[in-house]
Each structure stands twice: as C-alpha cells, then as structure tokens.
Amino acid sequence: MPVPISPHEHLAHLVRRAQAGERAAFDELYRKTAQVQYFTIVGKIGEAAAPDVLQEVYLVAWRNIGKINPRSVVAYLNATARNLCRKHLRDSSAPSAAVTASDDELELMRRNNRSLAGGGDGAGDPAETVTTQDEHERLARAMQEHLTDQERDVLLMRYYQNLKLTDIAEQTGLSLSTVKRTINQALATLRMKMGAAVLPFGLADVLARAVEVRMLPDVEGATSPGERAAQWGTRAVGAVALAAALGAVAVALQPIEPPEEVLPADPIPTAEAPADTTPPTVAAQEIQNGLVVLTIADDVSGVADAWCIDANDTVHHPLDATGADTLRTYRFQLPSGTYELHVADAAGNTIHGPLEVLVYPEE
Secondary structure, three states: OOOOOOHHHHHHHHHHHHHOOOHHHHHHHHHHHHHHHHHHHHHHHOOOOHHHHHHHHHHHHHHOHHHOOHHHHHHHHHHHHHHHHHHHHHHHOOOOOOOOOOHHHHHHHHHHOHHHHOOOOOOOOHHHHHHHHHHHHHHHHHHHHHOOHHHHHHHHHHHOOOOOHHHHHHHHOOOHHHHHHHHHHHHHHHHHHHOHHHOOOOHHHHHHHHHOOOOOOOOOOOOOHHHHHHHHOOOOEEEOOOOOOOEEEEEEEEEOOOOOOOOOOOOOOOOOOOOOOOOOEEEEEEEEOOEEEEEEEOOOOOEEEEEEEOOOOOEEOOOEEEEEOOEEEEEEOOOOEEEEEEEEEOOOOEEEEEEEEEEOOOO
C-alpha cells in the first residue's frame, strides 16, 4: 500500500525535485499553489494585471529555486507575491482594486463554475444559487480587504492548503501560539464582516469556494469535502450556532490532517461488520445556565469523547456526559473565548474545529 504524505511534505518534495533540475516538478508546484497566489494578487492590484504579476512570481521562484528552503516554499511565494504587488503599484501608481463581480460574471459562474454552484447542470433554485455565489464573492472580498497579509496567509495555509498548525509555524517562522492566535483573529474578523453565515457547510469548503470564485485554468483547486472523505476516511462537517438569551456558540468542524504514515492495516472486516470511517457530528449547541452544551451524534460506533483546547494549550474536559452512545450531550464550563473543539468516536475517527464561546452574565 502506498504511504501518503502530508501536503506540506509533498510541496517540499516538489521543490527538491525542481532543485535537481526537474521542470515537471516545478510545473506541478505551480498547479498546486498558483490559485492561492492569484487570489491574493487580485485583491491587491485587481484582475487586469494579476496574470502578469502571477507569472512573474513563478519566474522569480524558478530563477531562485536553488535558494528556496523546500519546507518554506509557501511562505516564499507569499512574500514574493506581496513584494511584486507593491512594485507594480509603485510603478503604475494604481490604487488597490477591490474585487467586484458584474451581473454577467455571476451569471456565467452560475452556469459553468461547478466549484461555486456545488451541483450539476440546472441543479437547485437559480435564485438561491446566485445568492450563494454572491456570498462567496462577499467572503472573497472580506478576506482580501479586511484581513492582514499574515492573517490571510495563515488562514489559507490552514483551511485551503490543509497544512498542519506545526507546518504553518515552520513555514512562517511564527510560534505555534501565534499561529493559533492569528487564525482566531482572522475568523473573528470574517464573522464580524460576514455574520454567522460565513460557516454554513464547513469552513474549508466555504473558503475554497471563495478563493476559486475566479479559477485559474490549468491549476488544481481545493479537494472537495466529499473527495477528502474518500481519501482520508473523514468528512468536513459544520454547524451554525443559535443565538440564545444567555449567549451564543459558533462551531465549525474540519477534518483532521491526513496521517504522516499508514499503520499496518487491520484484518479486512467482514460484510457483517463494516469498518466505520465516518466521524461524529455536532447535532446541536447552545448555552444553558452559563454552560456550553454540545450534543454529538454518531450512529455507527458511538460517541467516545469530546474536549476543548484554549489558546494557552490548556485542555478542558466536560463536566459530564449524558445520553446514549449514538447521541451524547456534553456540558462544558468555559469562559468566553475561542477554543478548538475535538470530538472522537469509538472507532477512532476524530474531527476538530474552532469553537467560539460567548457567555453573557445572568441578570
């Protein structure tokens, strides 16, 4: 069985091959990274000049390929793109252009861009589809206009390029705590600009659709959550919190990173006992009497555990758990803040994602 490697290691491997003179490896590096660079460049200088600046980014990378640290290639491309955008603005004295979409563009995307529509030809209500596309446009603008370069870079590394937090820290030279804090700040800004609707179906998928509003030809877009499920045995799930009289909770769970290596396979399960590769899901969340109450569902092997980690890497366990194995309710005593929620089932499937807690004092 082939051993999969993480996206971070794969990009580093492509750089090493390119450093050995393999142009095909550099071409693959372009296909896997160019969409993010294009998205950022469009936000800084507009669509008209973006293709030329993007081409220059990769020309600079190719000319300096021997000087690039393979494990920091994403950070190198990000810095190169920023510098070339600044140079373009200085040379042209052109103001930074906001991303907009004409009615014709939205109509074209509705008909042809399946990465936006999320369905086949003619699927869904056209009015609803256009509304969804407009939300992706709004999210794209919010990411480009209201996040700092560092916030946008780190958020895209985490949720679009699927890099681990430790890999992001290595790429950027930031501490792990700074990476976590930066992601939390970026998410808070997007929620403020977009509202709770920014996380309707899983953050990774929503960000991918925003980044790919204008999709480059001949590049690879983000893998859809369904394809991730087939590849890694996990699936992206998300939930939008209900505002309650005493507070609010916002949850968006993302699949855990793929394993660095494949452990020896268990015996092939019989037809009567199929392997469980489906992670649990958050069925409900609310604030009750100042406590965070999460209801977790898993219909196959049953819910095993749930815990939260705060910005200081402190683990918070639930006060108690009630209900059946297939539908368990956990109560947490958490101060207001941003946490990372982890949920596991009895088969070992685990998912995690940001959990924002806002608890109002009782009157």
